[in-house]
Amino acid sequence: MTERRNNQIKTALTDEDIFELLPWYATGKTTPDETKTIDQRLAGSPRLQAELAMVRREQQVSKAGAAFGDAPPELLNHMLGQLDGARQLPPIARDDRDPARGAAGGWLGRLFGFMPTPALRLALAIACLVVVVESAVLLRQTGFGGAYETASAPDATAAGPQLIVTFQPNAGLAAAGSVVSDLGGNIVKGPMPDGAYVIALPQGADVDAAIAKLHSHSDLIASVDRGS
């Protein structure tokens, strides 16, 4: 049985798979099955042996080049001095912890529960929200029987000043959405490759006040920048 399983892994791993795994093989981070397969393939492949030698050299250089030692000792005292003023957040209530899985959000769980991480679930949920908002804006502009217009016609993105916001990795959908809607804003774009979203504020909104308000939700908002 074990032999059969090993054979399956051996045939499952292509040369390209092994090339991709070599950095982790070199640091002992491949699974026992992967390690065994790579050992076998290495024995008969000068090309893989040369590649492994290159990986080991890269690792050696990386280790030598990243030995920065300790952080400055005074940094700890500086941090300890800030602790009293830093409010500790309470544990997230079970229903808010993960909107895609909470009992109250059962239908959301069925919709988004297949996404592997909370951040991806949040991204998918926000993407859906953007589609709904844009659809609503289009319908409002054209009516159900209106003339054809593209989604890039004047829409929510032109409503007012824009902010680029990154949410905390564990930010829940409901809480993140309520912070944005409290500002009267809409998420009009995102997530971008770095995980950021573009929020459009209402026309004439006080941008500095909006930024300050977002910064005050440090449990939900990781960063805020002015957009275009």
Add this chain to the structure above:
Amino acid sequence: MKMAGTRAKSGEGAVDAALLQRVAGGDRNAFAELYRRLQRPLYGYLMKLVREREMVEDVLNETMMEVWRQAARFEGRASVNTWVFSIAHHRAVSRLRRKRETALDEESAAAIEDESPTPDARAESSDMNRLLATLMEQLSFEHREILHLAYYQEFSVQEIADALDLPANTVKTRMFYARQRLKALLEKSGVQGAVA
């Protein structure tokens, strides 16, 4: 000080988790102890990515203050170590974006290459490791980060996926392309046969 990647293997992950639980209860001594255990790998990671010592210290400070604030919200889906690196990653990205310093992208890397010694001069150098180290610094933020996490911190594919909030396959692909880019730079520097 053991490196981060060896923590789980040596059972230090359980110690980190116990310390974090105490931090969640407002225990300052536990915070200090957790910091002492994590500061060296975190400092090395941030120095590699952010490069400016002053900004690195700011980001390290922000990261640990976030650990203090969010300790009670740690759910144990990944190790404490990976969770803290995840916070550090997001803080570093945010800081760099705020300063509009997108680290060394491919364009600026090319500019540096132009200032490098000629291939002939490099061919005279027998110090391949030094050349590799120089070229690694010319990689993009994402590529430097993945090489550092895999090689220096010795994170597994899954640990990197957890820290960077990426699918495991993307981690492997990103590593592959980082190494391909490094090989291309080596070839450009006159090292023959670098690209497999």
